[in-house]
Amino acid sequence: MANKKKEEPIILITNDDDITSKGIRSLVEAVKGLGKVVVVAPDKPQSGMGHAITIGSPLRMNKLNIFGDIEAWQTSGTPVDCVKLAVDKILHRKPTICLSGINHGANHSINVIYSGTMSAAMEASIEGIPSIGFSLLDYKADADFEASKHIVRTIVTEILQQKTPDKHLLLNVNIPAVPLKEIKGIKICKQAYAKYDEAFDERIDPQGKKYYWLTGEFKNFDKSTDTDVWALQRNYVSVVPVQFDLTNYTLKKQLEKSKLFK
Amino acid sequence: MANKKKEEPIILITNDDDITSKGIRSLVEAVKGLGKVVVVAPDKPQSGMGHAITIGSPLRMNKLNIFGDIEAWQTSGTPVDCVKLAVDKILHRKPTICLSGINHGANHSINVIYSGTMSAAMEASIEGIPSIGFSLLDYKADADFEASKHIVRTIVTEILQQKTPDKHLLLNVNIPAVPLKEIKGIKICKQAYAKYDEAFDERIDPQGKKYYWLTGEFKNFDKSTDTDVWALQRNYVSVVPVQFDLTNYTLKKQLEKSKLFK
DSSP states (O other), rough: GGGGGGSSSSSEEEOOSTTTSSSHHHHHHTTTSSSSSEEEEEEOOTTOOOOOOOOOOBEEEEEOSSSSEEEEEEESHHHHHHHHHHHIIIIOOOOOOEEEEEEEOOOOOTHHHHHHHHHHHHHHTTTTTTTTEESSSSSTOOOHHHHHHHHHHHHHHHHSSSSSSSTOOOEEEEEEESGGGGGGGEOOOEEEEEEEEEEOOOEEOOTTTEEEEEEEEEOOOOOTTHHHHHHHHHHHEEEEEEEEEBBOOOHHHHHHHHTOOO | OOTTTTTTOOEEEEEOOOSHHHHHHHHHHHTTSSSSEEEESSSSSSSOTOOOOOOEEEEOOOEOSSSSEEEEEEEEOHHHHHHIIIIIIIIISOSSSSEEEEEEEHHHHHHHHHHHHHEEEEEEEHOOOOOEEEEEEOTTTOOOOOOHHHHHHHHHHHHHSSSOOOOOOOOEEEOOOOGGGGGGEEEEEEEOOOEEEEEEEEOOTTTTTTEOOEEEEEEOOOOOTTTTHHHTTTEEEEEEEEEEEBBOOHHHHHHHSSSTTT
């Protein structure tokens, strides 16, 4: 931004809970005045959509007037579609930063893989846009985002103050569901090694046919003290730097040495 | 498998193109005789679904009889749902290995992020199941999978011969669309740094309203000679070891040193 000192930052906001959720409204409020805010978000809940894109059917966009003087569009697509549409069809350029959330519910540890919130942020990162996903550890529709708004504003202000925000900056920020005075600080963390133990809930429909609801119990296998789960359990905000290079370099070296596939 | 010498391997097969595609049939044929094969795959195309899971609606499963004496189930879910259903409701245990594909079309470089094929394999890896996604660089419905079948059988045979297949083994295998005699070998690679330049195709529907089709041009920014794209361009099969820990450890170190968020 060294050459663009007088240019107002453009802040693209999206989410996965849908454009009418309290979380995205709180995110808009949190960054008000820090730049020109444009909202492009899904018209329906898209939680758990991961990095899905829409390739078999076309997309729709509609301009909404639900955030006062802030430009806002709802789309029929996934969170990742929203970022693509925003860059190509709405902004016609890359925004200064992309913010996703505030998600109703945790996106720590393995949740980063399933999360539409974080996939939208990752899509922006693939485009070379500094990007942050925010999640509050409270899935309720009327969750209290007051402390989250303060945390969001602190982090976004710091990033925007950097002379040249790293275009590969991609952060997964999770916020404990406690009042601001109980938050102990902000910790840089790694993604905890955890998973869900699935247990599908099997039911019988009125026609006598079986159907299945996905349920699961969260299991944290990671005992280290620099994980997001560790920090959140102690009322820290966790910040995990994320990347989209999925190469397992340790396994790559092992396989290169092994006789496999020679 | 040291303690289970006499136990037949259980091979779970899934895909994202749907259970009736030529690619999954070719995968089943490729591994015939290497173990007990069970197919659990989507009932409709799920390309580009990434790591999406179904949490807002229930799932259905139906047993099919389209692979001769091989047990096969179609589900109404995403590729990731298929793996979860297979482990919890069909196998009632972890399979020895999970194979996904053979995808009609490339899943090299950044495609790994969007790919339902690779997300299914990754879900199995999260569950602690050695897992491989296979893709042929030919998206046509009637693509020629003969060379691919040979490659698949070679790789799967080698993995199953290991005393204890690494439960974190997760491979993204891409196969060039050339006859077997033109394939130069199998190369262990890293994920190329590449992206799509989006250009939505804007159209007007019969009611006069706009709609948008996602299109994009593939751009490879990676000049290094150990990437999957590099290998495939030279008619090698590319094998990228993949991980689901998305932590950017380089950026983590930088942020820990910086004054950000202190």
